[in-house]
Every structure is written in structure tokens, then in C-alpha cells.
Amino acid sequence: MDWWGLLLWTVRKSGRQKNLGQTIKEIREKLHQSVVTEQELKELAADERKGVQHLLQQYYRRQEKLAAEKARYQRMWHYENELREKGYKLIAGIDEVGRGPLAGPVVAAAVILPENVALDGLNDSKQLSLAKRESLFLEIQETALAIGIGVVSPETIDRLNIYQATLLAMEQALQKLTPQPDFVLIDAMTVKNSSLPQKSLIKGDAKSVSIAAASVMAKVTRDRMMADYDQTFPGYGFAKNAGYGTAEHLAGLADNGVTAIHRKSFSPVKEMLQQSQ
Incomplete structure (x- = not known):
């Protein structure tokens, strides 16, 4: 050897x-x-x-x-760190959920996080499991410097259109932040009725930790609302489909008709109401 x-x-x-x-x-x-x-x-x-x-x-x-x-x-801290280097201290992320469903409100959240807070696994809420979203929801509630939630009803969506209703929900969420931020990062939109400096990021919920946190808060808040609506309006599967046009939801519409939380300007709800007149 x-x-x-x-x-x-x-x-x-x-x-x-x-x-x-x-x-x-x-x-x-x-x-x-x-x-x-x-x-x-x-x-x-x-x-x-x-x-x-x-x-x-x-x-x-x-x-x-x-x-x-x-x-x-x-x-995901890139934009926040870059802004802090420029002197901004309170940076809010804003995101919304619920633009596409046939029923229920559109919900927006605004979140200000402490610098370099550890939120393991935080990502775009659509990429997370239900259990992980719920876990992060509680962590963000405990650690955030401020959280604001905006909710715009189906009636207002029908009156304004979904784009304007989404902007309104974001404005509401931003206005409810205490303290107010000195800069705002937004997922793919611009809050027009605000004088705060802001930056729109395409797919921002995967690029900014603040926007990702907002996406989790908005998603869990709306999902819980839709689960409650499922108790009031059974037969549509709202607890599972959150108001999106799944086969179960469409079958519920065909069998039970249009409810008070359906968006009457959205197809096929609009066509069903026209046929019933």
C-alpha cells in the first residue's frame, strides 16, 4: 500500500x-x-x-x-436598500388581490417593514402554500411597522370598473398606514391620488420584500373574507375558489343564480342577468 x-x-x-x-x-x-x-x-x-x-x-x-x-x-431587499441609501427610512410596499374573480371584493394591502427583518420563505403569495401564507401573515402582523388594508366592494367595482376599483383599494390601504411612508413601492401600478414618491415594479411581489409582504396580507385577508362568504352563500365553493370562475363556481351560478357579492359587470354573470330579465 x-x-x-x-x-x-x-x-x-x-x-x-x-x-x-x-x-x-x-x-x-x-x-x-x-x-x-x-x-x-x-x-x-x-x-x-x-x-x-x-x-x-x-x-x-x-x-x-x-x-x-x-x-x-x-x-428582494435590493430596492429597499437602494432607497435607504438615498435617505428614505419608511418604505411601504403595496399589492392587491382579487382583480379577476367573478365574486367578492378587490383587496389591497400596504406594509412597512423594519430594515432587514427576517421573514423566512417570503415570496409572491401565489407561490406559497396555504400554510406558509398563514404563517407569514402572522409573522408580518407581529413585525411590521405599519399595515393598511383597503377593501372595495363588488358594487363599487361594477360602478367604477375593476382597474379604478383596484386603485381605490390601494389608495385606501396607503391612507391607513400609521406612520405614513416616505416612499412607496407598488406592484405594476401607480397610486395617482398621492403626493408620495413611488416606484412601480413589474412582478414586484417577486422582486421587493415589502411588496411580497403586502401580497401575503392582501391574499390571506381576502381568502378569509371569501371563506366567510361561503357560509352565507353556500353552493358556489367560495372557500376553495375565492370567487374565481372555477367549474364548481359556474355550476353554482347555473343552479342557484347570482348572489349579492357577484360582480354584475363581469361575464358570464352579466349575461346571466340579461337572460333572466
């Missing part, structure tokens, strides 16, 4: 000896701990058991995924 082979054999033997007595289950639990030392990883790398090597590979993949997620979250 040459010197390299001898060294490799010695390292592996040392690793086997140090891991001697540890079951695969125990090693799995160790690798799921928050801190695993470099020495422990070296010892596990020297363990020739296939099960240990498989767990080690899984561990490194998890670490890579966590590092990528951390980098993504840091990128």
Missing part, C-alpha cells in the same frame, strides 16, 4: 471508529440539527456505510437549497 492509500485507509478507519455505535437514525437526526461541525462532516464522509453517505448527500443538497433561498431573499 502506498502512502496515499495508507492515509486514506487511516482517515476512513478513524471515521468508522468515531461513528462506531451510531445508528443511521441517530446520524440522520444529527444532520437535521441546526449546527453540524466540519469535523463531524469529515467523520461522516469517512464512514463507508451507504446509508450514511446517502444522508450526507441529502444534507449537502439541503444546505445548497438553503443558501439559494437566503440569496433570493437578500436580492
